[in-house]
Amino acid sequence: MSYLSLSDKDKKEMLARAGVGSTDDLFCCIPESVRLRRPLDLPPAQSELELVRTIDAVGAKNAYPGFVSFLGGGAYDHFIPTVVDYLSSRGEFVSPYTPYQPEVSQGTLQVIFEFQTLVCQLTGLDIANASLYDGSTGTAEAVLMAQRVTGRNKVVIARSAHPQYREVVRTYIKNLGVEAVEVGYGPDGRIDKDALGRLLDDATAAVVFQSPNFFGVIEDVQALSDAAHARKALSVAVVAEALSLGLLEAPGKLGADIVTGEAQSLGIPVSFGGPYLGFMACKKDFLRQMPGRITGQTVDKEGRRGFVLTLSTREQHIRRERATSNICTNQALCALRATIFMETLGKQGLRELAWQNAQKAAYAADRLGAVPGVKRRLTGPVFNEFVVELAKPWPAVDAGLKAKGLIGGYGLGAEYPELANAALVAVTELRTKDQIDRLARTLQEVLS
Amino acid sequence: MIKEIREPLIFEISAAGKRASELPPLDVPAKKDPLPGVPLRRELEDFPEVSETEVVRHFTRLSQKNYCVDMGLYPLGSCTMKYNPKVNERLSAHPAFAASHPLASEDLVQGSLEVLKKLERFLCEIAGMDAFTLQPAAGAHGELAGMMLIRAALEARGDARKYVLIPDSAHGTNPSSAHICGYTVKEIKSNERGTIDLAGLEKEMTEEVAALMVTNPNTLGVFESDILRIAEIVHGKGGLVYMDGANMNALTGVVRPGDMGVDVLHINLHKTFSTPHGGGGPGSGPVGVKKELVPYLPVPVIGEKGGRYALDFDRPRSIGRVRAYFGNFSVIVRALCYILSLGPKGVREIAEFAVLNANYIRKSLEGEFHLKYTTPSMHECVFSDKFQKENGVTNLDIAKRLIDFGVHPPTMSFPLIVHGALMIEPTETESRRDLDLFIEAMKTIAREAKEDPEVLHAAPHVTYVSRLDEVAAAKYPVLRWEKKP
Numbered sequence: 001m002s003y004l005s006l007s008d009k010d011k012k013e014m015l016a017r018a019g020v021g022s023t024d025d026l027f028c029c030i031p032e033s034v035r036l037r038r039p040l041d042l043p044p045a046q047s048e049l050e051l052v053r054t055i056d057a058v059g060a061k062n063a064y065p066g067f068v069s070f071l072g073g074g075a076y077d078h079f080i081p082t083v084v085d086y087l088s089s090r091g092e093f094v095s096p097y098t099p100y101q102p103e104v105s106q107g108t109l110q111v112i113f114e115f116q117t118l119v120c121q122l123t124g125l126d127i128a129n130a131s132l133y134d135g136s137t138g139t140a141e142a143v144l145m146a147q148r149v150t151g152r153n154k155v156v157i158a159r160s161a162h163p164q165y166r167e168v169v170r171t172y173i174k175n176l177g178v179e180a181v182e183v184g185y186g187p188d189g190r191i192d193k194d195a196l197g198r199l200l201d202d203a204t205a206a207v208v209f210q211s212p213n214f215f216g217v218i219e220d221v222q223a224l225s226d227a228a229h230a231r232k233a234l235s236v237a238v239v240a241e242a243l244s245l246g247l248l249e250a251p252g253k254l255g256a257d258i259v260t261g262e263a264q265s266l267g268i269p270v271s272f273g274g275p276y277l278g279f280m281a282c283k284k285d286f287l288r289q290m291p292g293r294i295t296g297q298t299v300d301k302e303g304r305r306g307f308v309l310t311l312s313t314r315e316q317h318i319r320r321e322r323a324t325s326n327i328c329t330n331q332a333l334c335a336l337r338a339t340i341f342m343e344t345l346g347k348q349g350l351r352e353l354a355w356q357n358a359q360k361a362a363y364a365a366d367r368l369g370a371v372p373g374v375k376r377r378l379t380g381p382v383f384n385e386f387v388v389e390l391a392k393p394w395p396a397v398d399a400g401l402k403a404k405g406l407i408g409g410y411g412l413g414a415e416y417p418e419l420a421n422a423a424l425v426a427v428t429e430l431r432t433k434d435q436i437d438r439l440a441r442t443l444q445e446v447l448s
Numbered sequence: 449m450i451k452e453i454r455e456p457l458i459f460e461i462s463a464a465g466k467r468a469s470e471l472p473p474l475d476v477p478a479k480k481d482p483l484p485g486v487p488l489r490r491e492l493e494d495f496p497e498v499s500e501t502e503v504v505r506h507f508t509r510l511s512q513k514n515y516c517v518d519m520g521l522y523p524l525g526s527c528t529m530k531y532n533p534k535v536n537e538r539l540s541a542h543p544a545f546a547a548s549h550p551l552a553s554e555d556l557v558q559g560s561l562e563v564l565k566k567l568e569r570f571l572c573e574i575a576g577m578d579a580f581t582l583q584p585a586a587g588a589h590g591e592l593a594g595m596m597l598i599r600a601a602l603e604a605r606g607d608a609r610k611y612v613l614i615p616d617s618a619h620g621t622n623p624s625s626a627h628i629c630g631y632t633v634k635e636i637k638s639n640e641r642g643t644i645d646l647a648g649l650e651k652e653m654t655e656e657v658a659a660l661m662v663t664n665p666n667t668l669g670v671f672e673s674d675i676l677r678i679a680e681i682v683h684g685k686g687g688l689v690y691m692d693g694a695n696m697n698a699l700t701g702v703v704r705p706g707d708m709g710v711d712v713l714h715i716n717l718h719k720t721f722s723t724p725h726g727g728g729g730p731g732s733g734p735v736g737v738k739k740e741l742v743p744y745l746p747v748p749v750i751g752e753k754g755g756r757y758a759l760d761f762d763r764p765r766s767i768g769r770v771r772a773y774f775g776n777f778s779v780i781v782r783a784l785c786y787i788l789s790l791g792p793k794g795v796r797e798i799a800e801f802a803v804l805n806a807n808y809i810r811k812s813l814e815g816e817f818h819l820k821y822t823t824p825s826m827h828e829c830v831f832s833d834k835f836q837k838e839n840g841v842t843n844l845d846i847a848k849r850l851i852d853f854g855v856h857p858p859t860m861s862f863p864l865i866v867h868g869a870l871m872i873e874p875t876e877t878e879s880r881r882d883l884d885l886f887i888e889a890m891k892t893i894a895r896e897a898k899e900d901p902e903v904l905h906a907a908p909h910v911t912y913v914s915r916l917d918e919v920a921a922a923k924y925p926v927l928r929w930e931k932k933p
Contacts, residue, residue: 001789003531003722004801005879011804014880018807023800026807027702029671029824034708040701041573045791048535054788055781059544061559064552071549074772081469083503089537091518092511097527098728101857102918103848103911104515108727111510114458117928121495127927131729133585136772144628164772171746171768175599175608175630218486249487269541272560273550273773274585275730287925293728298921304454306913310921316588316624317861321633326624329586329718333726343458344503347495349469356474358483363476381486398553410551433475 001047068435069407070364072385072426073214074135074162074240074262075270078353079430081344084267088337098293098329102308108332109307112295115339122242123259124250125281130293130309131331132278135262136165139208139238140172141291141325142260142280143180146206146234148289148324153178155206155236156199160185160213162240163415169208178205189217189378189387191224200231206258210238211251215378215424216361216385218248225255234258242266242279242338244383246354258282267341268334277334288314291325353429357384360436361427367440368425373447377422385426387412387419391447394421400446406439454912455509458496459929468500494931513912514727515856521882523809525828525859525871526619526667528697528719533789536722536782545781550773554758561757564774565750567734567784574787574795575693575713576706577736582775583746587694589770590714590733591625591661593746596767597712597737598659598688599629600744604765609658609687615644617668617863622661622692631658638865642668642821644678653685663692664705667863667871668821669806669828671698679709688712696720697875698803698827701796711738720798721783732779746770801876802827805883809874812887816894820866827875833868836897841904843868846893848915849907853889 006014020026027035046054069077087093092107099105099112112130119128132138139162143155155173157166159182169180183199186192191209200207207228211219225235237251239261251259263277264270282290288311296310316323345353361384369376373391390397394411401408409423416422427436498506516522522529548557568580584590595612602608612626615636623633634652639645643666653660660682664672672678679689691705691713697720699705705713717723718731725731737745747766748759787795803826810819810829818834833843847857847870859871874883896903908914 001533002794002797003533003789003877004797005877005882006801007880010880011801014804014808017811018804019811020807023804026800026803026826027671029673029826030703031673031676031708034676035703036701036707039792040795042570042787042792042795045794046788048789051535051785051789052539055539055542055785058559058562059542061562062544062548062557064549064556065544065547067556069549069552071551073551075550077547077549083468083500085541087504087507087511090508090511092514092516093507093727094537094724095517095532096514096727097522097524097529097725100524100859100861101515101847101851102916103908103913104513104851104856105727106513106912107510108514110455110457110513111507111727113927113929117457117459118495120928121492127925133589133730134772136769137585137589162772164769167769168771171596171770172628174768175596176628177630218483222487246492247483247488249489254487269546269778270549271546272548272557272777273775274771275732275776275779294925294927296921297926298917300913300916302914304913306916308916308918308921310918310927311925313922315620317620319624320620321623321627323620323624323627326588326592326621326628327586328588328621329725329729329731331585331726331730332728333724334730336727340503340507343496343498343506344468344500346467346469347462347492347497348467349471350495351489351492352471356471359474359478360476362479362482381483383483407552407556429471436476 001045067405067407070409070425070427070439071407073410073424075273076241076265076426076428077270077430078265078428080267083344084337084340087340088333093336094333099309102306106306109295111336111339113297113307115335116295118339118342119279119281122245122250123281124252125259126284127287128279128281129290130295131335132280132292132327133331134276134278135240136168138260138278138280139165140169142236142258143169143173143208145258145289145291146236147178149234149286150205152203152205154203155180155208156183156196156204158183158191158209158213160189160191160215161210161238162214188380189215190219190380196227200227200233202231204231204233206234206236208236208238210240212241212244212383215387216382217378217380218383221251221254221256241383243354243357246350247358263338266338268337275331275334277331277338289324292327292330356429360431361386364425364427364436367436368443371440371444374443384428385424387422387424389422394423397446401442404442406442408439408443455506457929458498458506461502462496462498464497466497466499468498468503520854521874521878521886522856523858523872523874523886524856525873526694528873528875530722530875531877532722532724536785539785540778540781558757561750563781563784565757567780570787571715571734571736574700575715575736576704578739579742579745580734580736581745582734582780583771584733584735585771585776586729586731587714587716587733588621588625590735591621591692592628593770594690594712594714594735595626595629597741597744598690600767601741602658609656611657613652613657613660615662617666617865618661618663619667619694619862626661641823642670643672646674646677649678649681653681653687655685657685657687659688659690661690661692663695665695665698665826668830669825670821670823671826675708694719695827698799700798702799706738712741717779717783722786723779723782730776730779732776798876805874805876805878808883809872809887813890816891828871828873830863830866831870832866837868839897839901841897841901843870845904845907846870849893849904850889851908852910855886855889
């Protein structure tokens, strides 16, 4: 299938206008010795119908959608109202680029302005950017931002934060002279505050923690922020399950200076890990150090309200190597989806959704915790995920559950050797009581 | 479209008690306090409350205030705003992929892994590289990953080195990415052809230089004809060649970066491989490398064992992850679909007709607009406002006036070496009719610049808002809605 729009006559006449005899002549600047003189070794072109069949066949090799799954760990399957797909698939949203020309981009710009407002409301902070790639790179950007704000080169990062987020932070800081030291967790799954006290010093730029953390446990945001501030370090809260902000007190109201994280939960499918939606909000004092695009309100020549990309002197296209970040393209279409999702759920709906998640997880934790051979671990308060330890090795339990059509959770042993037989179980509103009960019953069979 | 439609912010039409969603009743026994001791919100203060009708009208009206590729020519230079095939949208949202979880065990997501592996292979063939990682989420992210790979390889050789050379025509992300990778940037001046000055490069290329970052064709739309000599100079001093593949659209099937001395490159799937730009993302910036750099690729690498795909985490020399999970997967599906649709001939036609369309525009407008560099153009041509400046008309005026003719303006913010730039990239998917509409509009504007410059200063005339006060926006930032006290 070709997507060209030129007739043979067009091609001929246009080549003549361009002053060349053939398309090959257009490439006269390319040294003859390196020009490819064979067709690319790619499969033959496919019609639309053939393509659909090809992709259907590849998709059929994913067995995952046939299971009832309790996987979370930074990617959550929540219900997506129909209007999210319907509205976000409009060509006027899908097919423009970054709104460099505000007069013909007011739709995208106003959406981003609303998105920034919603992120501020959720996080309890003053300002938010137009989005970042995802929660992991958002965390890395927050670390670099804390370094710029404080002029300090060490961060303390919670071991209870998403293992992949921590890996990304390590990758980013490796060449920049920033050191990240990890602080462990206690039996309740929350950051070990004594250990944190020992690690914090006057060289610390930030305490970086996730809440709810990777174990689903809600950290004591106020206490962690106070500890950071006592050393004039920043409190950086990472939220990998943005839906939790519908119910939990805003981290910004509990002392967090920067809140970053992953908003995939708000209307974006799990889609094998991406594209997702990084977000970042901060106190207004740090505005000039914020990475990424920001939309602002202004007026046109007639005094009518309009929106523009603003404060771009922070950015790479103006500041080049002195920019706050190298980010250019972000995740605008995902931010649109999240904006539609949040405005559709609304003030009551978002809170109710978060409440149902917490209730279902609480029910499931009790139900599974009562199964012989299952022990709740890391027992601090949780939002919609929790950790269980099993009397048998996790791989065997996992296999037993899969044989019955269930994915019971995510085994923690690879990333936390001390939790070798433990699994992280996520329960969203999509999991029914029947499914939770079935997991409990099957677990009992597998463990007996 | 009705010019006078004003759409308030959603917060301004919100009213207590309205809603656009309902949940099923909770089907588990409710606990009075499922989160003991945790501070909860009293409410989501000032969050919107609207009906479903209102949500649909709000976003439909907002959408009508956007110009987009589906409406017409979008010749934003360097951004490659080509048509986005609709079947790719449908297939990227395929339930088998959309519902699949990134932490699922390999055996349950063989289809997703096959998508990744297939695209890696196709990109290797198209770019002439030995391996690809699909993890980077955008072009700039790919640049960063690519420079990290170079640093790791040089460290393994014994010295990471200090500098990175970047031509003065480069996109701003290049110096920024090199900087975040811990390098100091040295700028290389362009010569009168708009390409890298070999004498300058030879002087700057020392054993303290880690790499040259080169965009080819460069941001002037000019192919670096000396690329083989350039690579020789860089390699001769033990450095590596990084190619910014933002303009790969000009090369597909015609020449492969890997065959011209490039060691590392990134490709923007949202440019060359037609995945939609989405109003500013999501993109995807896969990075390709030559053999020497393969050990440093981000983890996990997708391998094959006994006909099954398997994730390889055991890569001791890897730079680590640059992003959680596997990259922007549904963008990757779209790019795969695009290549499968086009096949070998179609992929070559990308470059052929992107370059033909750009040259058609160039020849049609030469004389009307100033062309600082007369070197042959590839997929884009960069005019300037020099002729129109004589009548006080700037590239901004020209850009805004184009909007009145139903065309999106070209890029103006770079390359920095062309003052008053108008960087025009039509892409291969445009019809001659749309190209001619653009050419006629530009010619009319050139005439207006002489006869009636006022109409240009006041443009655009047909949009919901006229020119916006960007200075005030930055000086007195209003970055969110707040309830009036």
